[in-house]
Amino acid sequence: MPPPEQRRYTLPTALSAIVCVLLLATIPAHAQLPAGTTDAAQQAPEDPLRIQANAALEKQDYRTALKLLTLLVEKSPSGSHEDDPHILYDLAFTQDALDLPAAADTYRRAIAADPKFLDPHLALGLLLARTGKSSEARTELLSATTVPAENPPLKARAYRALAHLDQASNPEAARTELLAALKLSPETPDDTLLTAELAESANDLPAAEAAYRRALKASPADPQATAALAHLLLRQQKPAEAESLLTTALAKHPSDPTLSAQLATVLTEQDKVAQAIPLVEKLHTANPENPAVTRLLARLYDRDKQYDKADAFFASLVTPATADPTLLDDRAATLIHLKRYAEAQTLLKRALANPSAFPSKDDLGAAASHLAFAASQNNDPQTSLQALTLRATVLPQSPSSLFLTAIAYDKLHQIKQAINAYQRFLSVANGQYPDEEWEARHRLPALAHTK
Numbered sequence: 001m002p003p004p005e006q007r008r009y010t011l012p013t014a015l016s017a018i019v020c021v022l023l024l025a026t027i028p029a030h031a032q033l034p035a036g037t038t039d040a041a042q043q044a045p046e047d048p049l050r051i052q053a054n055a056a057l058e059k060q061d062y063r064t065a066l067k068l069l070t071l072l073v074e075k076s077p078s079g080s081h082e083d084d085p086h087i088l089y090d091l092a093f094t095q096d097a098l099d100l101p102a103a104a105d106t107y108r109r110a111i112a113a114d115p116k117f118l119d120p121h122l123a124l125g126l127l128l129a130r131t132g133k134s135s136e137a138r139t140e141l142l143s144a145t146t147v148p149a150e151n152p153p154l155k156a157r158a159y160r161a162l163a164h165l166d167q168a169s170n171p172e173a174a175r176t177e178l179l180a181a182l183k184l185s186p187e188t189p190d191d192t193l194l195t196a197e198l199a200e201s202a203n204d205l206p207a208a209e210a211a212y213r214r215a216l217k218a219s220p221a222d223p224q225a226t227a228a229l230a231h232l233l234l235r236q237q238k239p240a241e242a243e244s245l246l247t248t249a250l251a252k253h254p255s256d257p258t259l260s261a262q263l264a265t266v267l268t269e270q271d272k273v274a275q276a277i278p279l280v281e282k283l284h285t286a287n288p289e290n291p292a293v294t295r296l297l298a299r300l301y302d303r304d305k306q307y308d309k310a311d312a313f314f315a316s317l318v319t320p321a322t323a324d325p326t327l328l329d330d331r332a333a334t335l336i337h338l339k340r341y342a343e344a345q346t347l348l349k350r351a352l353a354n355p356s357a358f359p360s361k362d363d364l365g366a367a368a369s370h371l372a373f374a375a376s377q378n379n380d381p382q383t384s385l386q387a388l389t390l391r392a393t394v395l396p397q398s399p400s401s402l403f404l405t406a407i408a409y410d411k412l413h414q415i416k417q418a419i420n421a422y423q424r425f426l427s428v429a430n431g432q433y434p435d436e437e438w439e440a441r442h443r444l445p446a447l448a449h450t451k
Contacts, residue, residue: 047072050087057090065094085114092120096127103127118149122158134165141165145180156184163194171201189219193228200232208232221249227262234269242266257283261296273304291317299330307337318347325351325358329367336370341377348374349383352390365395372404381408399429403436410443419447 049072056065069091073084092106107124110117125140144158159181166174175198178191196211212229216222226249233242246263253259260283267276280297287293298313314331322328328351335344348371358364368391375383385408388401395401406421422440429437 053090057094060097062094062097066091066098066100069094083113085110085117085120088113089117089120089123093123096123116147116149118144118147118151118154121147122154122161125158126161129161129165138162138165152184156181159184160191160194167194167197167201171198174198189215189222189225192218193225196225196228196232200235205232205236209236221252223249223253223256223259227258230262230266234266239266239270243270255286257287257293261293264296264300268300268303273300276300277304295327295330298334302330302334302337305337307334310334311338323357325354325367326363329363329370332367332374333370336374336377339377341374344374345371345378345380345383348387352387355390361394365391368394369401372401372408376404376407379411381411384408385412397424397428399425399433399436402428403433403440406440406443410447415447415450419444422447 049068053065053068053072056062056068069087072087073091088106088110092103092110095103095106104124104127107120107127110120111124121140121144125137125144128134128137128140141158141162145155145162149155159177163174163177163181166177174194178194178198182191192211192215196208196215199205199208199211209229209232212225212232215225216229219225226245230242230246233239233245243263243266246259246266250256250259250263260279264276264279264283267273267279277297277300280293280300284290284293284297294313294317298310298317301307301310301313311331311334314327314334317327318331328347332344332347332351335341335347348367351367352364352371355364358367368387371387372384372391375381375387384404388405388408391401402421402425406418406425409415409418409421422444426437426440429440431437
């Protein structure tokens with residue numbers, strides 16, 4: 001019986017999760033705005049506590065600064081600092097640097113004390129963006145770009161943060177925001193990369209490649225720019241060029257995880273799996289708890305027909321609570337190779353319980369194909385037919401699916417449907433499946449005799 005169709009692991013499925021985990025975050029954690037640097041007249045420099053707090057901030061001694069600023073804001077005998085937006089901002093900045101949950105509310109207090117104070121709008125927007133509150137972040141960042149304050153670098157930073165927020169959902173807006181930032185401050189290496197990514201999302205591959213190469217010219221072998229350019233070269237069907245680029249960069253950054261994972265993907269695309277495996281094994285040794293690295297290594301072992309090794313890694317990722325249908329399908333596909341069909345069928349039923357959870361029609365179709373095959377091997381023709389019906393909603397018929405359909409109808413003694421499916425299989429097989437074609441040709445007269 002022909003095995004079910006196998007989906008080919010390409011960069012988006014094999015590497016994207018690793019990039020999300022290991023690549024630099026677009027919005028840094030505590031690189032907000034310098035505290036303690038606002039107008040001296042507004043900061044009451046004669047206050048000894050304020051002077052000490054500024055000194056602690058300059059030394060990045062946030063624990064000391066927190067005590068002093070808290071005392072200024074909440075324990076001042078006169079209460080004179082309770083509504084001072086600059087002291088409130090510095091307190092929020094300090095709380096932010098220490099990852100304290102109170103930072104967001106303190107930024108809001110600073111904004112309430114002076115809605116035209118740009119700094120807390122920007123800092124709060126960055127904090128909200130980092131914590132996944134994109135809608136609220138956008139509101140604050142927009143405020144930072146519109147408050148009537150003359151601070152071009154800070155406004156440029158707000159525009160850049162907006163561009164990063166909008167990059168995936170609204171690339172046209174992101175381009176406009178990046179241009180606004182560039183009018184206020186010089187281009188940065190991050191701007192060049194974002195320009196390239198936006199051009200790539202617009203499918204302007206020449207412009208994207210030019211921008212990536214400009215970034216690499218400014219910073220040779222930069223891991224992020226190198227990985228991004230290699231990805232683009234793969235899209236342009238230039239795997240050998242991508243391999244050379246990554247190999248050169250890895251020689252300068254031998255421990256960089258993104259470059260290692262990217263090169264492994266490029267090698268896999270060229271069917272050089274044996275060369276890719278040592279790279280990812282090394283990566284896994286350095287990142288044993290990273291599920292994306294573990295999954296990539298498992299997929300490579302599967303691709304290299306080292307099914308026992310692949311299943312051991314997949315098994316470490318799959319738990320009773322696992323909801324990712326593609327991960328369940330990955331392990332099931334390996335179990336099919338190991339002829340553990342009952343286990344595979346159980347996992348695939350879980351995966352296909354919610355078809356809308358699959359990221360693409362191809363992924364859904366592959367899982368349905370696997371279930372049809374596993375159920376057929378388990379002598380469960382009804383489940384096999386159900387899986388094939390689901391597959392047909394997203395993928396065209398193939399010789400394998402037609403043969404599995406014929407076998408299922410044959411086992412269910414639905415003679416007319418079985419004959420039709422065998423005939424359709426033979427019409428498209430074209431000698432690719434000699435054993436199955438032989439079986440179909442012998443079953444057709446037998447079925448015709450039983451009508």
